[in-house]
Amino acid sequence: MEPVIDQACAAALYSADDAGLDTGASLLAADPASDGAAHRRGEEFLRRAWERGWQPADVVRVVRRELGEDRAALAAALITAETARYPALPPRWADQLAGLPAPAPRGLPDRFGYAWALLELYRLLLGLPVIEPVGPPPGRGPRETGFPHRPPAAEEPRMLTRIRALLAKAEATGFPEEAEALTTKAQELMARHSIDEALLAARGQGTGGPGACRIGVDAPYESAKAILLDAVASANRCRAVWNSELGFTTVVGFEPDLEAVELLFTSLLVQGTAAMTKAEAGQRAGGRKRTKTFRQSFLMAYAQRLGSRLAADTARVTAAAGAEEASGGAGRPGGLLPVLAARDVAVTEAAERMFPRTTTTRVRGATDAEGWTHGTAAADRARMGGRTGEIGG
Structure with a gap:
């Protein structure tokens, strides 16, 4: 029986x-x-x-x-x-x-x-389907599965602890100027950390090739959140592929950059949501009730505005590091730009191996002018740069 x-x-x-x-x-x-x-x-x-x-x-x-x-x-x-x-x-x-x-x-x-x-x-x-693995299953080592070796760390690097603390303060403060300053410093540390790790890897002291992680992209307004995550990933030399059906994005990149993406996306989403809630309260006080379209437009504007700023800021901090290298500062070895270019190629190739067939999709556009205006303003307040929107050099 x-x-x-x-x-x-x-x-x-x-x-x-x-x-x-x-x-x-x-x-x-x-x-x-x-x-x-x-x-x-x-x-x-x-x-x-x-x-x-x-x-x-x-x-x-x-x-x-x-x-x-x-x-x-x-x-x-x-x-x-x-x-x-x-x-x-x-x-x-x-x-x-x-x-x-x-x-x-x-x-x-x-x-x-x-x-x-x-x-x-x-x-x-x-009934769970097969999905692209982003690491070995338990009981099997990286060498058995083709994933880069990442030895377990005894404790979090001091740099990441400092970045995490800065972003936590940025999320908690009720003063936009203070949040901006804290987030600016956190992004500066992230960018510097990424460049230092790239140079260490070029000298043979790195931990292997690109890896991957998955980050949840939950409803509501998941398309705007996915766009924000894609912008953060691109600015940190990663590639992002959104699975709308299963509610997550796979981010491919080198480990320090993946950590930066996770930390920054989470923080920017918290800051954006808080700003949206505050702006929406003002709209309601004025007698307005169409909150769904306001939120969608707000978050779309927030994501797109931050995307353009992050891309520009990454270019600026890289140029500043290159100029510092050319002048012989900070003891940096030659060849920063080729090193970063080689890492970009490695990430792109890894993403294409994982996702040989990807599709593009149209997302619902922003239809609320007030929401778009407030979202753009919130993105400016969360800007990643110094007084002119630059990452500190």
């Missing part, structure tokens, strides 16, 4: 309606001895997801979007249990595990409801 978990999965996981879930949940609820096997089956589904390119944050993101916060907490419990079996985890996994929602407790008093939730989650996990 088939184990109860096999019967429950056969009934629940391959049907599109709730009748199969009802049958499977009834079988599990009536057999407390099957609880352990039911949880092990979920961990098995997670291992399949890892092999198909998924990572913990990706799984929780899609579960939250499709099934809600309760199921995301259930997924977090399974992920915590499954990943505990490995002596070491791939890069970025520790941070993702730390960011999981609080795990749902096992064995709730309502056995039928708990079993139903488990099987609903398993059905989603079973």
Whole structure:
């Protein structure tokens, strides 16, 4: 006779309606001895997801979007249990595990409801498609999978800690001028850090070729957020590919630049959202009620304006570093521009290998003039440069 978990999965996981879930949940609820096997089956589904390119944050993101916060907490419990079996985890996994929602407790008093939730989650996990991997699955090393070696760091580099602190202060302050100054300094440190790492790599002290990471791009207004992320990635010598169906963007680049993209995008999105909320409140006070079009236009303007400024600022800081190198300052070796050009080529080739077939898509345009004006002004306040919009040289 088939184990109860096999019967429950056969009934629940391959049907599109709730009748199969009802049958499977009834079988599990009536057999407390099957609880352990039911949880092990979920961990098995997670291992399949890892092999198909998924990572913990990706799984929780899609579960939250499709099934809600309760199921995301259930997924977090399974992920915590499954990943505990490995002596070491791939890069970025520790941070993702730390960011999981609080795990749902096992064995709730309502056995039928708990079993139903488990099987609903398993059905989603079973149907996850293959996606482009951005690192090795747990239990396998970079050399087995072709990803660049990235040894685990004992602690975060001091530069990143400083950048993170500056951006946190920029997000928290209620004074635009202070936020601008803090973000300016953070971006200056990012740009310098990127150039220093490129030169170290050119001297044979780097950590290999380009890597990749995924960053969630959540609704609402995901097209504007994806445009902002693309602008931040391009300005930091990375390439971004948005998967609108699954709600994330894959960013390809060298590790210091990927870290910069994650930090800066998150901070700019927080600052932009706060500015949008404040501007919208002013519109409502004036009797206006069309908030959806205002927000969409605001964020589109914010993303496009920042994109043009970031591109110009990156060119300026690179030129300043090149001039400093030419004058023999800071002990920089020759050949900065060729080094950066070679890294750009490497990133482009890596992105094309990962995504040999990409498509462009039209996004909904901005239709609200007030939203566009306020969004542009917010982007100017969040500018990445000094008094004239430049990154400090």
